[in-house]
Amino acid sequence: MDSALIPEGAKRCPLPKFSIGIAIVSAVLLWGVYAMFLCWFKGLNQTNMNDYYGFALWIWADLAVIAVGGGAFFTGLLKYIFKIDELKNIINFAVIIGFICYSSALLILAIDIGQPLRGWFIFWHANVHSMLTEVAFCLSAYFAVLTIEFIPNILENRQANKVPFFHHLAHNMHGVMAIFAATGAFLSFFHQGSLGGVAGVMYGRPFAVREGLLVWPWTFFLFTWSAAAYGPCFTLLVTKTTEAITGKKLVKDNVIHLLAKISGWMIVTYIIAKIIDTAYWAMVTAPSLGFNLSHFYTDNSFYGYWMLITEIVICGVVPGAILITKSTRENPKLRLVAIILGTIGVCLNRWVMVLQIMAVPVMSFDTWALYIPSWQEIATTVLPVAYGVILIAFAYRYLPVFPQEQELNQVKPVTE
Amino acid sequence: MFPFSFEWVWDMGHMVFFGGFWYAIGILSAGMTYCIVKAVLNTMNDSGESH
Numbered sequence: 250m251d252s253a254l255i256p257e258g259a260k261r262c263p264l265p266k267f268s269i270g271i272a273i274v275s276a277v278l279l280w281g282v283y284a285m286f287l288c289w290f291k292g293l294n295q296t297n298m299n300d301y302y303g304f305a306l307w308i309w310a311d312l313a314v315i316a317v318g319g320g321a322f323f324t325g326l327l328k329y330i331f332k333i334d335e336l337k338n339i340i341n342f343a344v345i346i347g348f349i350c351y352s353s354a355l356l357i358l359a360i361d362i363g364q365p366l367r368g369w370f371i372f373w374h375a376n377v378h379s380m381l382t383e384v385a386f387c388l389s390a391y392f393a394v395l396t397i398e399f400i401p402n403i404l405e406n407r408q409a410n411k412v413p414f415f416h417h418l419a420h421n422m423h424g425v426m427a428i429f430a431a432t433g434a435f436l437s438f439f440h441q442g443s444l445g446g447v448a449g450v451m452y453g454r455p456f457a458v459r460e461g462l463l464v465w466p467w468t469f470f471l472f473t474w475s476a477a478a479y480g481p482c483f484t485l486l487v488t489k490t491t492e493a494i495t496g497k498k499l500v501k502d503n504v505i506h507l508l509a510k511i512s513g514w515m516i517v518t519y520i521i522a523k524i525i526d527t528a529y530w531a532m533v534t535a536p537s538l539g540f541n542l543s544h545f546y547t548d549n550s551f552y553g554y555w556m557l558i559t560e561i562v563i564c565g566v567v568p569g570a571i572l573i574t575k576s577t578r579e580n581p582k583l584r585l586v587a588i589i590l591g592t593i594g595v596c597l598n599r600w601v602m603v604l605q606i607m608a609v610p611v612m613s614f615d616t617w618a619l620y621i622p623s624w625q626e627i628a629t630t631v632l633p634v635a636y637g638v639i640l641i642a643f644a645y646r647y648l649p650v651f652p653q654e655q656e657l658n659q660v661k662p663v664t665e
Numbered sequence: 666m667f668p669f670s671f672e673w674v675w676d677m678g679h680m681v682f683f684g685g686f687w688y689a690i691g692i693l694s695a696g697m698t699y700c701i702v703k704a705v706l707n708t709m710n711d712s713g714e715s716h
Binding site: 393 | 686
């Protein structure tokens with residue numbers, strides 16, 4: 250029924266089967282939309298946020314999707330600025346994943362501010378002393394970059410491309426994409442960094458505060474670095490998941506190996522910097538503020554040393570080691586383990602830097618403040634996942650996302 | 666916020682924040698304008714390279 254829209258030569262499942270899949274995911278999406286409207290109409294009392302937790306599950310989800318969406322800017326930087334041409338076979342998908350992540354981040358912020366109709370205030374009545382203002386500026390502008398990077402792929406749809414204007418527009422946009430990619434890298438450097446900088450300048454929170462360079466605490470650089478390191482892991486993970494669902498090979502192994510190798514070296518260099526930062530903070534910064542390391546990891550039922558070890562060793566050192574070693578990187582199962590661990594690692598880092606900060610007692614009369622999100626918060630956090638699945642499903646079905654798909658899935662002629 | 670807004674102050678904070686923001690938006694706008702105008706001309710002349 251919709252075969253005229255499907256890329257030429259590509260095989261897709263029948264429309265009824267596709268529709269059933271979309272309907273199931275849409276049910277989850279509607280659950281999230283219902284919770285979203287509850288938050289908008291009834292207010293933020295629908296959440297379990299309180300005076301301890303002004304930043305809650307949403308801000309963790311926001312930082313996590315921005316971190317894993319970092320694969321788009323870093324892959325774009327490698328493809329268009331460093332001219333690593335093999336990555337042209339995965340850049341479309343990296344951009345779509347980035348588009349989903351950043352639109353999700355903006356959606357989460359629209360719910361979080363409670364009054365989305367006043368969202369434009371941050372641009373018009375900007376507090377120029379706030380790192381979050383920089384985040385809002387760069388996030389919005391970078392979402393515009395991702396939209397611009399996504400448009401040519403949409404215009405290459407089989408029917409849209411027949412329209413001469415769309416055909417020429419897509420071609421012209423490809424021609425100047427390096428400028429957009431460079432702008433995206435510039436914006437990403439600052440907003441990824443400033444999200445980390447917010448934690449590093451919390452002078453009243455000894456768990457978060459760090460020294461740094463000029464106005465930027467070390468967490469500024471660590472956040473940008475980790476997004477560039479782990480973002481490609483998420484791109485590879487979603488690619489692998491899409492291949493598993495479609496039952497097709499979509500990207501050649503040499504492209505996967507190359508991106509995994511780059512990600513691996515980025516993770517290794519990042520994790521060395523992270524270990525140095527953590528050690529300096531534990532041995533110098535925190536004691537200078539009157540706290541021992543044990544204060545941040547004991548006397549509560551959830552946050553223990555296991556979290557520190559999981560983040561740095563299991564989800565940092567291990568995936569880094571797997572991905573920089575040729576034999577383990579080229580082993581599909583070990584590579585999958587590494588990219589899953591990497592994705593968990595960066596999400597865990599954002600959890601620690603958003604929620605553990607809030608939980609740790611600061612004053613002598615304080616106790617650990619653990620937090621359980623309300624169902625409305627969970628539903629609105631699941632909402633972007635459902636939206637992402639639907640957008641990827643439509644993009645895969647109707648757009649030429651993977652240039653190598655046809656070559657890798659040629660139907661062999663039947664021999665008698 | 667623009668320099669003609671009543672809240673605007675000519676200090677480093679405003680100049681760096683809004684300078685960077687409008688610089689990025691300016692590049693994106695100029696890039697898209699170039700692509701659209703060129704696509705219109707290509708379509709009118711039908712002389713664009715095939716992609």
